Amino acid sequence: MTDQYVDGNALAGPLQEVFAVDVTGATSRCAGCGRTGPVATLHVYTHAPGLVGRCPGCDGVVLRLVRGPGSAWLDLRGSVFLRVPL
Template identity: 45%
Template structure:
């Protein structure tokens, strides 16, 4: 399956975060890689999006929109660092 880079997640994530999340750094909970979200591999379909670590391929974040609500799962990140 083809993927987009993490920059493509900017539109959906901007609905939640007041800063550009694609430039935020995060640490993959699986392999420990630290990089900006823009480097992640983004997979999308009608249900939402899945961001995978560019190094190990593990899921770092998922987002779905349901009934005018955004459900965000970041359990694949040990931490997320945003510039304010």
């Protein structure tokens, strides 16, 4: 059985509601395996409540984004850092 996912570009619209810049071009480092790469390369699962971005190297959860009425929750605990180009 293969999980179905899309790439990290699926996060562009939802994250643009939270950040003033396009975060898919930002660089993150996976807290699990140390892989560094653009957010756009994450494997994004959309069939859960919210969006789940997983590392393409180790499949660890790098970020979670859940939207509710009037607010959004962004969990980045699976990322060592998020470097946003200005």
